[in-house]
Amino acid sequence: MSFRPQLHLAVDAMGGDYGPRSTVPASIQFLQQNPQAHITLYLHQSLTGDVDASHPSLTIKPCSSFVSMSDSPSRALRYLKDSTLAMALQSVSSGEAHACVSAGNTGAMVAIARHFWGTFTGLKRPAICKPIPTVEGGHSYMLDLGANVTATPDLLHAFALLGAAVSHCCDQVVSPRVALLNIGDEVIKGHEDVKAAAGLLESDGRLNYIGFVEGDAIYSGMADVIVCDGFAGNIALKVSEGVARMAVRQVNDTFRTSLYGQLLGQFARPVLKKWQRRFDPARYNGASFLGLNHVLVKSHGGADARGFGYALSYAQTMVQQELVPQLRQSMEGCFVS
Amino acid sequence: MSFRPQLHLAVDAMGGDYGPRSTVPASIQFLQQNPQAHITLYLHQSLTGDVDASHPSLTIKPCSSFVSMSDSPSRALRYLKDSTLAMALQSVSSGEAHACVSAGNTGAMVAIARHFWGTFTGLKRPAICKPIPTVEGGHSYMLDLGANVTATPDLLHAFALLGAAVSHCCDQVVSPRVALLNIGDEVIKGHEDVKAAAGLLESDGRLNYIGFVEGDAIYSGMADVIVCDGFAGNIALKVSEGVARMAVRQVNDTFRTSLYGQLLGQFARPVLKKWQRRFDPARYNGASFLGLNHVLVKSHGGADARGFGYALSYAQTMVQQELVPQLRQSMEGCFVS
Incomplete structure (x- = not known):
């Protein structure tokens, strides 16, 4: 056995953007911190000699x-x-x-994952989702x-x-x-798809639909769920x-531009560092594909080893929380039209 | 005479959002600072008695x-x-x-301004444009x-x-x-309109087209001009x-959460205020409609008197720089298909 x-x-x-230079050290560090875990690294054969990836x-x-990032989803799939990625x-x-x-090509991830894993019954396509921090400290x-890239009102x-x-x-x-x-x-605002979607959400008794929100409301905490197409969401x-x-850069610059600020900056540095850690986008790296039958976490393409490490931890949390089976169960029959 | x-x-x-509570004090303050200027305030007749707007x-x-914000462009026009707004x-x-x-209904502004003023010869619709500050201090x-809300590749x-x-x-x-x-x-990324637009920009010898950029590049200063449809741009x-x-809120909170930070915050306040002034979105209030035959500045709907004041100053700059006649001249023959 x-x-x-x-x-x-x-x-x-x-x-x-960094490939093995970020994924390999992140994986080793993750394993050092999580002795019960195992990682299989899928690496191009030309690089196996160059990568120092020794960990039991x-x-x-x-x-x-x-x-590659320029491969179309259909080429990747075929x-x-x-x-x-496919392996x-x-x-x-x-x-x-x-x-x-993976921190790779999103379109290819969707195409191959749908092909191998399938989506929840009746759901046409998965969505990338992540918790966004709000001003009050929630998400x-x-x-x-x-x-x-586009989404029909039904989607x-x-x-x-x-x-x-x-x-x-x-x-x-x-x-x-x-x-x-x-x-x-x-209600008159927006393009036809978003207006038609509003009608569908409004009339669905299972949803507590609160209406349209503008971009600045994302961080206000006024909604628990914010829905959009992948173009708007990615932007x-x-x-x-x-x-x-x-x-972050401007705060540091401001402390640097006067002698008083420089002097103060010495003392303020630990406080500013604390803020930067809290505000740092890398901390929120890792988004999940919802609606697929397994856990797939997408890391930011520009993530360094530390950022990719957050994506690994995010995958760990999703597995441990058993989010996919829970979601699939609660969505049973939801998408059958 | x-x-x-x-x-x-x-x-x-x-x-x-604030109507006369923001536009009236902003106008009076603008006139106090600009003795050569005149402002005509177009006010609903029911409010003329309530507004203290005495300035020569x-x-x-x-x-x-x-x-109102919920009036459709066609209703506003008809x-x-x-x-x-129309007056x-x-x-x-x-x-x-x-x-x-105006800080009012954008769709109505476009419809009425196009009707009364017209656009540059051959240009189908105007665009809202503003300078976005970049990390290096430029824009x-x-x-x-x-x-x-949507834009064809031609637009x-x-x-x-x-x-x-x-x-x-x-x-x-x-x-x-x-x-x-x-x-x-x-090049494979995005929806059909943005891909087709890329082809048009690429083959136009008058343009120095550098390709697609992602949302985080807006503030990087890597492009002088960033083009998108109004939905993506507004978001x-x-x-x-x-x-x-x-x-801004988190920086202040961070200084508040420890005794050390609180003590330091007393001294850091002037430096942080300096940063906040520089970073404050209200400072960049005021966007112009490009392609119309006169100057129309749109203020943020949520602008207070100070924010609306920036929009008035922005209109002043546009008039003084004679941007519209300059633009119209340089665009002569550009849009004739």
């Missing part, structure tokens, strides 16, 4: 190809079945690993963050149900407040990172 | 209706020709005022920020030409770097405000 670890993660080592709980699986995903559907983590769930409706189920399962919110992201809170997320980086 | 002031602004006093350079024009806009096309400022021009192409002309006219940039906002920088702008507010 083979030993099965409490947590086995399949990591696509080739994804993201780490397995390297050389693969003959990898998905021609790259032996890629690091990592397949190891989850075969029962070998509990979850897959809202936002979806879709980039799995679907937005499905995402609203998924988001509400996540808020209920993870935070025990009894009647999660669900909002649609729009460019105004009046909202990336813009947030840009502003956060600018805020 | 009647005296014509150097600057005459027509202000829709009813727009925005301020004229009140009572109007019999106003455009039935609200005597509204504060203010008309006073510019009649030559009485130099520019119009990029971003458009459209909400005048067009995005027109906005790219407009944005490049603004960068050239205002900042003397010889060959402005133009980018399209997207959810990835690879990017509002999300930025939300994150900025959260940053």
Whole structure:
């Protein structure tokens, strides 16, 4: 009888801007902190000699190809079945690993994961979702963050149900407040898809739909779930990172530009560091694909080893909380039209 | 012969969340700071008795209706020709005022301004544009920020030409770097409209097109002009405000949560205030409609008197720089298909 670890993660080592330079050290550090875990790293065969990945709980699986950021989903699906991403995903559907983590090509992840794993019954496409910190110290769930460039009203409706189920399962919110992201809170605002989705959400008795919210409301905590298409959601997320980086840089600059500020900066540094840790976008790295039959965590493409480490921890939490089986159960019959 | 002031602004006093409570004090303060200016306030007739607006350079024009935030553009255009917004806009096309400022309904502003003022020859619709501060201390021009919920590839192409002309006219940039906002920088990313627009920009020899940029690049300064549809642009702008507010609040909170921080906070306050002033979204209030034949400045709907004051100053700058005639001249023949 083979030993099965409490947590086995399949990591696509080739994804993201840094590839193995970020995924390998992050995996080793994760294993050092989690002795019960095992990681299988799916690495391109040309790199197996270059990577120093010696840890008793780490397995390297050389693969003959990898998905690049410019590969289309259809090409990835058709021609790259032996890629690091596809092999990592397949190891989850075969029962070998509990979850897959990748910082790679989002479109390819959706296509291959749907193909190997399938989505919840009746759900056409999964959504990328993550908890967004709010000003009061809580969080809202936002979806879709980039799995679907466009979304029909029906798909937005499905995402609203998924988001509400996540808020209920993870935070025990009894009647999660669900909002649609729009460019105004009046009913006449927005494009046809978002207006039609509003009608569907409004008339669905299972949802506590509170209406449209604008971009600045994402961080206000006025909704538990914020629904949008993946184009708007991805832009909202990336813009947030840009502003956060600018805020951190400007605070530091301001303390540097006067002698008084410099002097004060010496003393203020621990307080500012504390804020930066709290505000740091890397801390919130890791978004999950909701609606798939297994756990798939997408790391930010620009994540360094520390950031990728957060994505691994996020996958661990999702597996331990048994979110996918819980969600699938609560969504049973929801999407059958 | 009647005296014509150097600057005459027509202000829709009813727009925005605060209406006259913000527009009236902002106008009076602006006139105190700019003795050569004149403002005509277009106010609903029911409020003329309630508003204390005594200043020798301020004229009140009572109007019999106003455009609410829930009025559709077509209703505003058809039935609200005597509204504060329509009357203010008309006073510019009649030559009485130099520019119009409103914090009101964006869709109605577009519809009525197009009707009364017209757009540059061959340009189908105007775009909302504003300079976005970058991390290095410069700025990029971003458009459209909400005048067009969707945009065809041709319209995005027109906005790219407009944005490049603004960068050239205002900042003397010889060959402005133009980018399209997207959810990835690879050519396969995004929806069909943004991909088709990329083809048009790429093949237009007048443009220095640098490709797709993601949301976090808006603040990086890597492009002089960032082009998107009004839905994505508006969400990017509002999300930025939300994150900025959260940053300011969290910095203050962090200094408050420990005794050391509290003590330090007393000394750090002037430095933090300096940063907050620099980072404050209200400072950047005021966006212009580009492609219209006169100056129309849109204030943020949530702007208080101080914020609305920035929008008035922005209109003043646009009039003094003669941006509209310069732009119209440089765009001559550009949009004739």
